[in-house]
Amino acid sequence: MTIKITVWNEYRHEKIDKHVGDVYPQGIHGAIAGFLSYCEDFEVGTAYLDQPEHGLTDEVLNNTDVLIWWGHMAHGDVKDEIVEKVYDRVLEGMGMVFLHSAHASKLFCKLNGTKTGRLSWRDHGGELERLFTVNPGHPIMNGLPDYFEVPKTEMYSEYFDIAQGAELITISWFPGGEVFRSAFTFTRGKGRIFYLKPGHEEYPIYYQQEIQKMIINGVYYVKPNCDMTQVDYRVNIKLPRK
Amino acid sequence: MTIKITVWNEYRHEKIDKHVGDVYPQGIHGAIAGFLSYCEDFEVGTAYLDQPEHGLTDEVLNNTDVLIWWGHMAHGDVKDEIVEKVYDRVLEGMGMVFLHSAHASKLFCKLNGTKTGRLSWRDHGGELERLFTVNPGHPIMNGLPDYFEVPKTEMYSEYFDIAQGAELITISWFPGGEVFRSAFTFTRGKGRIFYLKPGHEEYPIYYQQEIQKMIINGVYYVKPNCDMTQVDYRVNIKLPRK
Amino acid sequence: MTIKITVWNEYRHEKIDKHVGDVYPQGIHGAIAGFLSYCEDFEVGTAYLDQPEHGLTDEVLNNTDVLIWWGHMAHGDVKDEIVEKVYDRVLEGMGMVFLHSAHASKLFCKLNGTKTGRLSWRDHGGELERLFTVNPGHPIMNGLPDYFEVPKTEMYSEYFDIAQGAELITISWFPGGEVFRSAFTFTRGKGRIFYLKPGHEEYPIYYQQEIQKMIINGVYYVKPNCDMTQVDYRVNIKLPRK
Amino acid sequence: MTIKITVWNEYRHEKIDKHVGDVYPQGIHGAIAGFLSYCEDFEVGTAYLDQPEHGLTDEVLNNTDVLIWWGHMAHGDVKDEIVEKVYDRVLEGMGMVFLHSAHASKLFCKLNGTKTGRLSWRDHGGELERLFTVNPGHPIMNGLPDYFEVPKTEMYSEYFDIAQGAELITISWFPGGEVFRSAFTFTRGKGRIFYLKPGHEEYPIYYQQEIQKMIINGVYYVKPNCDMTQVDYRVNIKLPRK
Numbered sequence: 001m002t003i004k005i006t007v008w009n010e011y012r013h014e015k016i017d018k019h020v021g022d023v024y025p026q027g028i029h030g031a032i033a034g035f036l037s038y039c040e041d042f043e044v045g046t047a048y049l050d051q052p053e054h055g056l057t058d059e060v061l062n063n064t065d066v067l068i069w070w071g072h073m074a075h076g077d078v079k080d081e082i083v084e085k086v087y088d089r090v091l092e093g094m095g096m097v098f099l100h101s102a103h104a105s106k107l108f109c110k111l112n113g114t115k116t117g118r119l120s121w122r123d124h125g126g127e128l129e130r131l132f133t134v135n136p137g138h139p140i141m142n143g144l145p146d147y148f149e150v151p152k153t154e155m156y157s158e159y160f161d162i163a164q165g166a167e168l169i170t171i172s173w174f175p176g177g178e179v180f181r182s183a184f185t186f187t188r189g190k191g192r193i194f195y196l197k198p199g200h201e202e203y204p205i206y207y208q209q210e211i212q213k214m215i216i217n218g219v220y221y222v223k224p225n226c227d228m229t230q231v232d233y234r235v236n237i238k239l240p241r242k
Numbered sequence: 243m244t245i246k247i248t249v250w251n252e253y254r255h256e257k258i259d260k261h262v263g264d265v266y267p268q269g270i271h272g273a274i275a276g277f278l279s280y281c282e283d284f285e286v287g288t289a290y291l292d293q294p295e296h297g298l299t300d301e302v303l304n305n306t307d308v309l310i311w312w313g314h315m316a317h318g319d320v321k322d323e324i325v326e327k328v329y330d331r332v333l334e335g336m337g338m339v340f341l342h343s344a345h346a347s348k349l350f351c352k353l354n355g356t357k358t359g360r361l362s363w364r365d366h367g368g369e370l371e372r373l374f375t376v377n378p379g380h381p382i383m384n385g386l387p388d389y390f391e392v393p394k395t396e397m398y399s400e401y402f403d404i405a406q407g408a409e410l411i412t413i414s415w416f417p418g419g420e421v422f423r424s425a426f427t428f429t430r431g432k433g434r435i436f437y438l439k440p441g442h443e444e445y446p447i448y449y450q451q452e453i454q455k456m457i458i459n460g461v462y463y464v465k466p467n468c469d470m471t472q473v474d475y476r477v478n479i480k481l482p483r484k
Numbered sequence: 485m486t487i488k489i490t491v492w493n494e495y496r497h498e499k500i501d502k503h504v505g506d507v508y509p510q511g512i513h514g515a516i517a518g519f520l521s522y523c524e525d526f527e528v529g530t531a532y533l534d535q536p537e538h539g540l541t542d543e544v545l546n547n548t549d550v551l552i553w554w555g556h557m558a559h560g561d562v563k564d565e566i567v568e569k570v571y572d573r574v575l576e577g578m579g580m581v582f583l584h585s586a587h588a589s590k591l592f593c594k595l596n597g598t599k600t601g602r603l604s605w606r607d608h609g610g611e612l613e614r615l616f617t618v619n620p621g622h623p624i625m626n627g628l629p630d631y632f633e634v635p636k637t638e639m640y641s642e643y644f645d646i647a648q649g650a651e652l653i654t655i656s657w658f659p660g661g662e663v664f665r666s667a668f669t670f671t672r673g674k675g676r677i678f679y680l681k682p683g684h685e686e687y688p689i690y691y692q693q694e695i696q697k698m699i700i701n702g703v704y705y706v707k708p709n710c711d712m713t714q715v716d717y718r719v720n721i722k723l724p725r726k
Numbered sequence: 727m728t729i730k731i732t733v734w735n736e737y738r739h740e741k742i743d744k745h746v747g748d749v750y751p752q753g754i755h756g757a758i759a760g761f762l763s764y765c766e767d768f769e770v771g772t773a774y775l776d777q778p779e780h781g782l783t784d785e786v787l788n789n790t791d792v793l794i795w796w797g798h799m800a801h802g803d804v805k806d807e808i809v810e811k812v813y814d815r816v817l818e819g820m821g822m823v824f825l826h827s828a829h830a831s832k833l834f835c836k837l838n839g840t841k842t843g844r845l846s847w848r849d850h851g852g853e854l855e856r857l858f859t860v861n862p863g864h865p866i867m868n869g870l871p872d873y874f875e876v877p878k879t880e881m882y883s884e885y886f887d888i889a890q891g892a893e894l895i896t897i898s899w900f901p902g903g904e905v906f907r908s909a910f911t912f913t914r915g916k917g918r919i920f921y922l923k924p925g926h927e928e929y930p931i932y933y934q935q936e937i938q939k940m941i942i943n944g945v946y947y948v949k950p951n952c953d954m955t956q957v958d959y960r961v962n963i964k965l966p967r968k
Contacts, residue, residue, distance in 0.1 A: 091357055091403075093863060113355030113405060113430050115333055132642040132663050137819055137916035142951040146643055158616040158655065159630055161333070163355060164429045165407010171642065171655055171663045179616050179655045179663050187406045188355050190863035225868040335621060374884040374905050379577055379674035384709040388885055400858040400897065401872055413884065413897055413905045421858050421897045421905050432621035467626040575841055575887070597839030597889060597914050599817055645817070647839060648913045649891010671890045672839050 003223050004043045006064040007033045008055065010071035011048035013201050020201045028070050028199075031206045032099075032215065039216060049074060054082050061089050066219050069108075070199065072101035083107050091189030095222025097215065100199035103160075108195070111188045118161035122176065126152030126203055131170040131182055131210075138169050140183065140194065140217040148210045154200035156180045162195075172197065183214065185221065192222040245465050246285045248306040249275045250297065252313035253290035255443050262443045270312050270441075273448045274341075274457065281458060291316060296324050303331050308461050311350075312441065314343035325349050333431030337464025339457065342441035345402075350437070353430050360403035364418065368394030368445055372415040373424055373452075380411050382425065382436065382459040390452045396442035398422045404437075414439065425456065427463065434464040487707050488527045490548040491517045492539065494555035495532035497685050504685045512554050512683075515690045516583075516699065523700060533558060538566050545573050550703050553592075554683065556585035567591050575673030579706025581699060584683035587644075592679070595672050602645035606660065610636030610687055615654040615666055615694075622653050624667065624678065624701040632694045638684035640664045646679075656681065667698065669705065676706040729949050730769045732790040733759045734781065736797035737774035739927050746927045754796050754925075757932045758825075758941065765942060775800060780808050787815050792945050795834075796925065798827035809833050817915030821948025823941065826925035829886075834921070837914050844887040848902065852878030852929055856899040857908055857936075864895050866909065866920065866943040874936045880926035882906045888921075898923065909940065911947065918948040 009029035014021045024031050029046040036044045045064075047055025049071070061067075067086065071078070083106045090096055090111060098108050103117035129150040133141045157178035165186060172182035182197035196214055198205050205211055251271035256263045266273050271288040278286045287306075289297025291313070303309075309328065313320070325348045332338055332353060340350050345359035371392040375383045399420035407428060414424035424439035438456055440447050447453055493513035498505045508515050513530040520528045529548075531539025533555070545551075551570065555562070567590045574580055574595060582592050587601035613634040617625045641662035649670060656666035666681035680698055682689050689695055735755035740747045750757050755772040762770045771790075773781025775797070787793075793812065797804070809832045816822055816837060824834050829843035855876040859867045883904035891912060898908035908923035922940055924931050931937055 088357070111355050113353050115330070115431075130661060134642050134644070134665065135648075135913075136643060137913050137918055137951055139951045158618050159620060160618070161431055163405065163407065164619075164651075165405065167648075168652070171665075173657060173661060173663045175661075177614060177657060177659075179657045181618065181655075187861075187863050189357075189403055192863055225863055225865045372903060376884050376886070376907065377671075377890075378885060379671050379676055379709055381709045400860050401862060402860070406861075406893075409890075410894070413907075415899060415903060415905045417903075419856060419899060419901075421899045423860065423897075429619075429621050434621055467621055467623045572841070595839050597837050599814070599915075645915055647889065647891065649889065673841075673887055 001041050002043055003041055003219060004063055004065045005036060005045070005068065005219060006056075006060060006066075007036070007044065007046045007068045008070065009046070009048045010074050011050065012074055013072070023202065023204050024206075028201060028206065032068060032070075035206070035212045036216065036219070042219065049077060054078060056082055056086060058085075061085065061094075064089075064094060065223050066095040066097065068097040068099065068215070068219075069102045069105060070099045071105050072201070075105050078106055080106070083110065087111065090191035090193070093190035093224040093226045095219070095224060096191060096193045097218050097222060098193065098195045099215075100197060103162075103195065111191075111193060112186075113163045114161050116161070119159070119180070120157040120178070122155040122157075123200070123202075124155070127155050128175055129153045129155070129182075129198065130173040131198070132173065133170055135167065135169045138167070139221050140169055140185070140214055142217055143213055144210060150198050150203075150205055150208060150211070152203045153198060153205060154202075156182070156197055166195075190224070190226050192225075194218040194222050243283050244285055245283055245461060246305055246307045247278055247287070247310065247461060248298075248302060248308075249278070249286065249288045249310045250312065251288070251290045252316050253292065254316055255314070265444065265446050266448075270443060270448065274310060274312075277448070277454045278458065278461070284461065291319060296320060298324055298328060300327075303327065303336075306331075306336060307465050308337040308339065310339040310341065310457070310461075311344045311347060312341045313347050314443070317347050320348055322348070325352065329353065332433035332435070335432035335466040335468045337461070337466060338433060338435045339460050339464060340435065340437045341457075342439060345404075345437065353433075353435060354428075355405045356403050358403070361401070361422070362399040362420070364397040364399075365442070365444075366397070369397050370417050371395045371397070371424075371440065373412040373440070374415065375412050377409065377411045380409070380427075381463050382411055382427070382456055384459055385455055386452060392440050392445075392447055392450060392453070394445045395440060395447060396444075398424070398439055408437075432466070432468050436460040436464050485525050486527055487525055487703060488547055488549045489520060489529070489552065489703060490540075490544060490550075491520070491528065491530045491552045492554065493530070493532045494558050495534065496558055497556070507686065507688050508690075512685060512690065516552060516554075519690070519696045520700065520703070526703065533561060538562060540566055540570060542569075545569065545578075548573075548578060549707050550579040550581065552581040552583065552699070552703075553586045553589060554583045555589050556685070559589050562590055564590070567594065571595065574675035574677070577674035577708040577710045579703070579708060580675060580677045581702050581706060582677065582679045583699075584681060587646075587679065595675075595677060596670075597647045598645050600645070603643070603664070604641040604662070606639040606641075607684070607686075608639070611639050612659050613637045613639070613666075613682065614657040615682070616657065617654055619651065619653045622651070623705050624653055624669070624698055626701055627697055628694060634682050634687075634689055634692060634695070636687045637682060637689060638686075640666070640681055650679075674708070674710050678702040678706050727767050728769055729767055729945060730789055730791045731762060731771070731794065731945060732782075732786060732792075733762070733770065733772045733794045734796065735772070735774045736800050737776065738800055739798070749928065749930050750932075754927060754932065758794060758796070761932070761938045762942065762945070768945065775803060780804060782808055782812060784811075787811065787820075790815075790820060791949050792821040792823065794823040794825065794941070794945075795828045795831060796825045797831050798927070801831050804832055806832070809836065813837065816917035816919070819916035819950040819952045821945070821950060822917060822919045823944050823948060824919065824921045825941075826923060829888075829921065837917075837919060838912075839889045840887050842887070845885070845906070846883040846904070848881040848883075849926070849928075850881070853881050854901050855879045855881070855908075855924065857896040857924070858899065859896050861893065861895045864893070865947050866895055866911070866940055868943055869939055870936060876924050876929075876931055876934060876937070878929045879924060879931060880928075882908070882923055892921075916950070916952050920944040920948050
């Protein structure tokens, strides 16, 4: 089994903010592609916003089984026609992993059916996040403990405006008095989708073993289970009478 | 308790097709508003596509607790800015009832997170539809039997491309060999949403007692349970540190 | 509309522990029946463990639309035949509200499909609990804020072993570093079920306005929506051929 | 990866009814174990009712990752202590596949939280069943078409009394006018559970390729994703204060 992964990153903050660039010298996409490349089953490429077509050409998309998405300050710069193309590909079966602030990306909102993935947040020099598993038999928690901690992160809090029906995997606790549904999966069409909250750009969260493990498990979980060439989501089908 | 209802209809087919006009001389919206008006709790208005702003002005929307939507051949003529405005109102808590071919409306797809509400269909002079309840304790099935039949209808069949997580209420059987998830509810933001399949324009389905009962129950089910003035879905909220 | 409520309580701790008796001089059932009695729609009775048949005779059950259950240290003393009878009544449509430690009652586990409603807990002189709503359009949160606090309570923590598929309403935060799914609904057969965590016997939690409001909303939510006389859950039905 | 499977069968009908014995000369368990044995990843054993401890000794259970269950006329003869032991093992993570009339087994009902898995049925010389997929991205439908047919089967119809929250995979159509939720998954504790309706003992359904494919996919889907030695479902855990 080979799973073809494309890691997409906004890749702007790393270039304009020395602190962020120091944490992720190859970009966030580079760090993620890095640990994924150690898995024999994975074939990993990257793409980012300022490439032509945001790096998501037809050729790239047609050779992507699972797309990982990270973005936060330039959601509005992602072109609608690219969003539409990726969206169709998800409905046809391509797996998606949305990380951290990707909850507010055009693509997440369009798939989710909500406007902005609204939530409350606070970035105050790095707070502890403790993730509790609420779904211990879920493949994404395979090998993970009952709970674990991210030492320094940005706080995200409820109410988190996500569509009903997601399969909840972890709930996070923050010392400032907040909780957050920090990992969940859902499906749209033939596509399986995984959202994982940890991953603020200022802290080395994608180097943490538990987070890497959840992303790797997530890739296996959302990979396509179908022939992706047969579906046309643009038309209703008129059946002949038997 | 007063529930303010607006029944929205495309209202074109009735005017160009004598047969449809004969079935619904006051328009489909007129037939639906008609039976709803017998309920003491309901205050009922109507609106349709060819009115200014499609009849959905701010004043109308701000005085609507539950919006009922029927459309089929002119989904593309509904203006995006109106869709956006109604969508926001749903997230704030306004209840929605989508009827029949409204599964392919811009508003349904945007709320649902799917592209076209894709399904298979056949209209062949009217086929039987038998609806089985699969959720007998659901308020929308209150007073309805284990199953009932619509004598003549358009056939809709699976695969029906709706978002995972809907609460399924009925499954329909068709003599030609098809099944369909014909009634379900879901939520987005504070809004509750009910989809009901029966209601093809060529047959007098909205005069049938069981269908009227399901729509009436549905209105009670999706009515707002919240103060609809407090939410702003356009922004994420930055919390101060405690 | 009249909803006939029976509030069931173990009613032992109040009699053997002066502190608990001081908090609830009429028993926990008395306190709950007290505030419920102010609602015009409700007709409220009580029952407790040490009455004959635990106070749950056929006559009582046949006149109960919604049963509220509180118990913690004597779950094992509830007779299996009474559990079975109440269980059947729930499948036929009687609403259930399980409070606090009722998660470990025979009845909850039998309905839920889990063994003990396993969780982690700590009672350490009363800790703060902050409940966040994660389902703002749910009728049970009608009139409740985005979050509210119970000043002193017993801590309950994940992992909470409940069946998948519950509709989550609130998540609780505790200062000691824990989170808990503290309010949710689910259905079995025709019966609707509401679990609410707050309510430790040592603190005056059932006098708190938000908790009272949630229980009142919950009663409306789980009340039967069906004719409760037609279902026989003991048999599979052999259909004749059409 | 090796998945250790035990196929459990009632194995009485095959011995007392020549017709059934002719269809399944090695027993239904033999037929199922037969096609599973062709998968390199699987290590397959069998067990049946009239063996000591129903063939489900501690040694067998501790070496079972996935248990497949078929039974119909002797559910009452399965000893409660064996049910309890298997039930605990499921909560700890062992995968379960329930086939056909196993919906009324003690184990299914206990895990599901319903009394009898009540449904309507008819066996009338073999009727057609057409299964529609309603979850095309689900791993269990990998390689299966949009719909397929079982030429001769026993009819099962809604209302099917199963717990809310199952992930629906297929809906079946029957020519006599019925529909049925014929394949779904759910979880309890760490255990994943798959129910598949087709499989009446009088027809050679377990020799049909699509059914074999669904069972094989199902085994992969429900296999444990966890260390199964750490959970004790008998106790609530008292946490120390941080």
